[in-house]
Amino acid sequence: DAKTTQPTSMDCAEGRAANLPCNHSTISGNEYVYWYRQIHSQGPQYIIHGLKNNETNEMASLIITEDRKSSTLILPHATLRDTAVYYCIVRVAPDSGGGADGLTFGKGTHLIIQP
Amino acid sequence: EPEVTQTPSHQVTQMGQEVILRCVPISNHLYFYWYRQILGQKVEFLVSFYNNEISEKSEIFDDQFSVERPDGSNFTLKIRSTKLEDSAMYFCASHRGSNQPQHFGDGTRLSIL
Numbered sequence: 001d002a003k004t005t006q007p008t009s010m011d012c013a014e015g016r017a018a019n020l021p022c023n024h025s026t027i028s029g030n031e032y033v034y035w036y037r038q039i040h041s042q043g044p045q046y047i048i049h050g051l052k053n054n055e056t057n058e059m060a061s062l063i064i065t066e067d068r069k070s071s072t073l074i075l076p077h078a079t080l081r082d083t084a085v086y087y088c089i090v091r092v093a094p095d096s097g098g099g100a101d102g103l104t105f106g107k108g109t110h111l112i113i114q115p
Numbered sequence: 116e117p118e119v120t121q122t123p124s125h126q127v128t129q130m131g132q133e134v135i136l137r138c139v140p141i142s143n144h145l146y147f148y149w150y151r152q153i154l155g156q157k158v159e160f161l162v163s164f165y166n167n168e169i170s171e172k173s174e175i176f177d178d179q180f181s182v183e184r185p186d187g188s189n190f191t192l193k194i195r196s197t198k199l200e201d202s203a204m205y206f207c208a209s210h211r212g213s214n215q216p217q218h219f220g221d222g223t224r225l226s227i228l
Contacts, residue, residue: 032214043119043206043219044158051214087158101171102148102160103217 004088009110018075020109022088025069031092033064034103035073037084037111044087044105047073083113117141119220121207127226128197136192136223138207147190148208148217149182151175158206164190194225202227 005023012018024033034049048055048062050071055062061074075082087108091101120139128134140147149161162172164182181193190209194201204224208217 034216038158041152041204041222041224043208043221046216046218049214049216102150102163102173103158104160105150105158107157 004090004106006086006088006106006109008107009112011112011114012075012078013114014080015077018078018082018111018113020073020075020086020088020111021070022073023070024088024090027068027090028092031090033062033068033071034089034091035060035062036087036089036103036105037082038087038108039081039084047086078111078113080113080115083111085110119207119209119218121205121220121223123223124221125224125226127228130199130227131196134194134197134225136194136205136207136225138190138192138209138220139188140190140207140209141218142188143211144209144218145212146170146210146217147182147184149192150206150208150219151203152206152222153200153203161192197225197227199227201225 032049032051035047036044037047038044048057048060050062050064052068064071085108087105089103122137147164150158151161152158160173162176162182163170179195183191204222206219206222208219210217
């Protein structure tokens with residue numbers, strides 16, 4: 001799986017949009033970008049994923065650059081409960097030759113929402 | 116919304132004892148995983164399981180570890196002879212396949228004394 005680079009930590013004011021960047025310059029054509037977060041020591045929580053188009057769901061938006069070498073997770077109206085470590089993970093889908101490989105978690109970005 | 120369920124939430128075991136951690140994946144999921152997270156460290160992949168056999172495993176998953184899907188609903192991780200360094204949070208995850216995301220349980224905190 002391609003390596004990802006994320007800032008170690010970020011602050012965001014409550015109610016503002018939180019924009020979390022991720023660099024994945026070695027991503028290959030059949031690799032998806034997944035975002036997870038971990039609140040305290042709970043299990044990682046899936047947020048969103050995409051291949052090349054921008055995606056939006058009830059939690060967040062994912063913007064992937066045209067060359068797919070970077071992406072940004074956007075939490076449109078951050079709340080205190082969004083304080084967590086956010087992980088950007090690149091992975092081949094199982095039915096695209098990725099088998100059942102596990103996710104490779106890095107250190108992620110510790111997002112702190114300030115009141 | 117269906118969830119991955121793990122039991123117990125906290126397990127305390129004497130060093131050298133066997134421990135079994137239990138997981139009930141989401142019912143229509145086909146791929147199953149175990150991860151661990153030592154306190155203050157990254158989440159680490161241990162093993163994946165598909166079609167009733169181990170699909171991938173990491174270097175951490177040595178002969179002391181085994182996994183089983185004894186029936187249609189449970190997925191277990193057994194550690195045969197626990198060591199102090201096995202103390203960690205253990206997370207189970209599952210997904211349906213294709214490009215669907217893995218869903219994680221809330222974990223079992225394993226404390227080895």
